[in-house]
Amino acid sequence: MEEGLAQNSVPPSGPIDKSRILDVKPMRSLIPVFPMSPQAPASGQYPSGFSPFFPFGGPQQGSSGAPRGGAIPAPIQAYRSPVGAGEGGTSMDGSSGRKNAASRSARSAAKRNKKAVGVPVDASGLVGISPAQREDGSREVVHLIMTTFDAIRRRICQLDDAKELSSGSIKRSDLKACNTLMSKGIRTNLRKRVGAVPGVEIGDIFYFRMELCIVGLHAPSMGGIDSLHVKGEFEEEIIAISIVSSGEYDDEAEDNDVIIYTGQGGNFNKKDKHVTDQKLERGNLALDRSSRQRNEVRVIRGIRDGANPNSKIYVYDGLYKIQDSWVDRAKSGGGVFKYKLVRVPGQPSAFAVWKSVQKFKSGFPSRTGLIIGDLSSGAESIPVSLVNDVDNVKAPAYFTYFHSLRHPKSFSLMQPSHGCSCGKSCVPGDLNCSCIRRNGSILVSRRPLIHECGPTCQCFPNCKNRASQTGLKHHMEVFKTKDRGWGLRSLDPIRAGSFICEYAGEVIDQARLNQLAKEGDANEYVFDTTRIYEEFKWNYEPRLLEEVSTNDSTEDYTMPYPLIISAKNVGNVARFMNHSCSPNVFWQPILYEENNQSFLHVAFFAISHIPPMTELTYDYGIASSGHAGGSRDSKGKKRCLCGSSKCRGSFG
DNA sequence: GTACCTTCATCATA
DNA sequence: CTATGATGAAGGTA
Numbered sequence: 031m032e033e034g035l036a037q038n039s040v041p042p043s044g045p046i047d048k049s050r051i052l053d054v055k056p057m058r059s060l061i062p063v064f065p066m067s068p069q070a071p072a073s074g075q076y077p078s079g080f081s082p083f084f085p086f087g088g089p090q091q092g093s094s095g096a097p098r099g100g101a102i103p104a105p106i107q108a109y110r111s112p113v114g115a116g117e118g119g120t121s122m123d124g125s126s127g128r129k130n131a132a133s134r135s136a137r138s139a140a141k142r143n144k145k146a147v148g149v150p151v152d153a154s155g156l157v158g159i160s161p162a163q164r165e166d167g168s169r170e171v172v173h174l175i176m177t178t179f180d181a182i183r184r185r186i187c188q189l190d191d192a193k194e195l196s197s198g199s200i201k202r203s204d205l206k207a208c209n210t211l212m213s214k215g216i217r218t219n220l221r222k223r224v225g226a227v228p229g230v231e232i233g234d235i236f237y238f239r240m241e242l243c244i245v246g247l248h249a250p251s252m253g254g255i256d257s258l259h260v261k262g263e264f265e266e267e268i269i270a271i272s273i274v275s276s277g278e279y280d281d282e283a284e285d286n287d288v289i290i291y292t293g294q295g296g297n298f299n300k301k302d303k304h305v306t307d308q309k310l311e312r313g314n315l316a317l318d319r320s321s322r323q324r325n326e327v328r329v330i331r332g333i334r335d336g337a338n339p340n341s342k343i344y345v346y347d348g349l350y351k352i353q354d355s356w357v358d359r360a361k362s363g364g365g366v367f368k369y370k371l372v373r374v375p376g377q378p379s380a381f382a383v384w385k386s387v388q389k390f391k392s393g394f395p396s397r398t399g400l401i402i403g404d405l406s407s408g409a410e411s412i413p414v415s416l417v418n419d420v421d422n423v424k425a426p427a428y429f430t431y432f433h434s435l436r437h438p439k440s441f442s443l444m445q446p447s448h449g450c451s452c453g454k455s456c457v458p459g460d461l462n463c464s465c466i467r468r469n470g471s472i473l474v475s476r477r478p479l480i481h482e483c484g485p486t487c488q489c490f491p492n493c494k495n496r497a498s499q500t501g502l503k504h505h506m507e508v509f510k511t512k513d514r515g516w517g518l519r520s521l522d523p524i525r526a527g528s529f530i531c532e533y534a535g536e537v538i539d540q541a542r543l544n545q546l547a548k549e550g551d552a553n554e555y556v557f558d559t560t561r562i563y564e565e566f567k568w569n570y571e572p573r574l575l576e577e578v579s580t581n582d583s584t585e586d587y588t589m590p591y592p593l594i595i596s597a598k599n600v601g602n603v604a605r606f607m608n609h610s611c612s613p614n615v616f617w618q619p620i621l622y623e624e625n626n627q628s629f630l631h632v633a634f635f636a637i638s639h640i641p642p643m644t645e646l647t648y649d650y651g652i653a654s655s656g657h658a659g660g661s662r663d664s665k666g667k668k669r670c671l672c673g674s675s676k677c678r679g680s681f682g
Numbered sequence: 683g684t685a686c687c688t689t690c691a692t693c694a695t696a
Numbered sequence: 697c698t699a700t701g702a703t704g705a706a707g708g709t710a
Contacts (some may be wrong), residue, residue: 202706205690242694251691252703276704294703312694312702332704339683340707513683578704 061653142266167218172229172245175211175218176638180526181475183207185565209344212404219246222258224271225326225349231283232348232363233380235523235639236330239274240346248330255294255313265584270316270352271357272328273371274344286373286382287327288352293317293367296360317369321352326374329545331381336522337503344513345384345641387521387642393506410502410556414603415521418510426508426516432602435499436627448460449487451469456495465495465622476568476618476635484622486561497529498620498633507602513669517645524640530615533557533598533604533632543594547653555597557606557632561617561651568616568637593630604634609681610647612674614640617648639679647672650681 163171175613200564211217219227230247244246249256256272275289296308308314320327326349332342350371356369399419406414407432416425442501449465450456456463468481497634505521524530535557538546543556597605607615620631635649667680 201708202690204706208691240691250693250703250707253692254704257694274704292704342705 038067068661076164091669095217097409135410159218163218164215165219165221167227167229167246167619169229169231171218175216175244175637176241177526178216179207179211179241182210184527191457192460204240204585206237208238208244211244217244217246221246222249222256222271224269225328228329230346231646232346232378233383233641234346235641236346237335237341237525237639238295241272241343242330247328247346248274252296253313255316256478257313257316268316268590269323269325270320270327270331273295273317273327274330274332276332276342283567286379286385288373289367289371290372291317293369295487296364297368305364306366310367314367317352318355318368321369324351326351327371329371329373333384342591345381347381347431348375375636383641383643386475390521401425406433409433410506411600412502412505414502415505415507416509417507420510420512424512425502426606428600429605431602432534432600433602433628434532434534435535435595436538436600438631441594449485450483451488452483452487452489452493455493456487463489463495476616479619479621482620482622484624486626497621498532498618498631500529502531502603503528506531508603508606511645516606517608517647518603519643520644521642523642524636526636528636530634530646531602531604531635533595533597533617534600534602535595535605536600538594538596539591540594542596546596557593557595557597557617559591559593559653562654563651564648581627591630593632595632606671608645608647608658609650609670610672610674611649611670611677611681612672613647613649614638615646615648653682 070139105546117384120551141337144269150311159171159175166177182585183203187201187208190201190203218229227245227247230245236242237248241246241250243251244307250307254274254276255270257268258271259266259268266443273291293314294312295314297304328352329347331345331347333345335341335343335457352369353372358366362367385575389395396617399417400415401424403415404410404413405416410433418424426633452460456466458466461467463483465481465483465487469477479581482498483493483500487493489495504524507521508516511517520530535555538556546556614637615634616637618633618635620633621628622631623629634646640646666682670677670679670681
């Protein structure tokens with residue numbers, strides 16, 4: 031997931047030191063703020079009690095034959111060999127496109143940072159992307175920029191929500207956030223190029239056009255065609271370097287590897303204007319030239335977001351070449367250009383994965399390797415499927431499926447209990463809610479502890495300050511990995527910051543943990559907050575919006591209370607999540623009151639946007655020394671197979 | 683659920 | 697150099 035760094039020269043002199051350049055701000059809650067979704071359908075409570083899990087019983091057992099075959103595309107990012115990332119080499123350099131590449135602000139910033147080597151710290155001392163990084167990205171820089179964008183965007187959302195001005199104010203958090211980043215020069219891959227963009231991988235997903243823009247995948251904020259001037263044989267000519275296919279037009283997708291793309295311009299689709307033909311200029315001209323040059327064109331596919339039908343998700347589907355072009359006539363009669371793009375073979379599948387998932391969901395044809403349709407047996411409102419298409423193992427060892435903690439450990443309250451008395455539902459920015467107020471000031475980042483509303487509160491159960499209590503929101507799947515046992519992934523895309531699941535199980539104490547250690551498999555299905563976790567911080571909210579003051583910039587990231595959970599006998603999907611040294615999921619301590627007592631829970635949230643079918647992983651951390659029977663050093667550890675460039679080699 | 687309608691930011695052209 | 701225009705966006709409203 032992290033390879034391809036040093037590919038395009040100009041090494042930004044080492045990884046970014048986030049702790050130095052970034053200022054993490056406290057946030058109010060971890061609920062993902064989507065501009066318009068009602069967020070919680072609140073489709074009722076869980077059926078009380080436990081639901082037993084019978085791996086071999088029941089009528090819905092999968093077909094008997096050995097599940098095998100390639101019906102399920104491999105996870106996009108999980109096990110990529112280093113080959114895919116670094117094609118780079120053949121890029122035609124956009125020499126002429128370069129002259130106007132830098133925006134004014136970027137230029138001035140570049141001037142300021144002229145001498146700066148490595149991580150630049152801008153005048154205010156906080157965030158910076160070096161001039162080199164601004165021109166050519168890397169996985170790390172892209173990740174940083176995406177995360178920063180989303181952090182700022184959410185904060186703007188929360189501020190808007192809290193103000194509740196609603197005086198017809200247009201809430202374009204994406205534009206505002208983009209503005210902020212652009213003006214600070216926080217963007218990358220500004221140098222246009224043909225072919226792969228360093229740091230952006232095939233299968234990566236985006237929730238706004240602006241995200242494509244700031245990572246340099248596709249520059250125009252609205253337009254579907256991005257182009258570049260190159261030196262032709264005799265004169266300069268323009269070629270296409272990327273397109274966005276929104277699927278809404280007349281673009282046809284006969285199969286996963288072919289797109290019939292319609293040119294731009296012409297009033298053939300508007301009803302007020304009179305019909306005009308498209309002209310062979312701008313993007314159309316670029317596509318035309320590219321069909322002769324046969325250069326690679328990046329393709330981004332726009333897909334309707336199932337969870338949020340009003341918005342779209344953009345999937346980077348890799349490189350295509352224009353194989354054919356012709357003139358056609360739209361229904362309205364206007365002449366249009368058509369271009370046939372064919373996917374360059376040998377690339378990891380991206381859009382094809384989405385298509386397969388659609389088929390899985392429609393249940394037709396029945397899926398290869400499906401063992402159980404819902405291993406939660408109804409305990410979750412969305413089924414949890416169990417599949418194995420790599421070997422003959424039929425099911426994980428027996429356990430009881432339960433959605434939360436059993437025998438939860440309670441803590442005496444610091445103050446007398448008072449849940450909030452909000453009338454309906456609490457929103458993240460609202461300081462009138464006493465629960466939200468306990469979380470301190472605004473924001474959405476990882477916190478030492480987050481207070482959620484609970485049963486004691488007056489607010490509705492679908493209140494937004496109960497993110498971790500509303501059950502699974504995504505169609506999760508337990509699947510057999512090639513070399514790491516069972517793993518967890520989602521059939522749905524997961525937006526950065528979204529709640530994924532709680533770590534369910536039985537709360538145990540240190541003595542019991544030590545006993546398990548002696549028995550051998552202490553690490554199996556145990557979550558232990560007393561372990562040492564690197565990089566506890568997430569969501570590097572930079573101090574970009576001046577109007578918000580930091581009242582607590584120095585935060586203690588040690589755990590407030592120890593909590594050890596065993597999911598060996600009782601648990602939910604979280605027990606199947608594997609370790610990775612560069613994970614896409616983080617855990618977060620959550621506290622809420624129930625029966626006049628406070629209970630601590632552990633919940634998981636997405637670090638970044640996660641495409642469907644990508645394995646979900648979090649960092650298991652390192653066993654703290656000084657307990658657990660002393661000799662845990664090399665014995666209790668397992669060789670790490672996460673494959674990350676930052677891999678520590680072992681875990682446990 | 684669809685159809686407009688308003689306000690957007692960017693980059694290439696003029 | 698700066699202004700202008702084209703443009704498969706997003707969100708809200710009818």
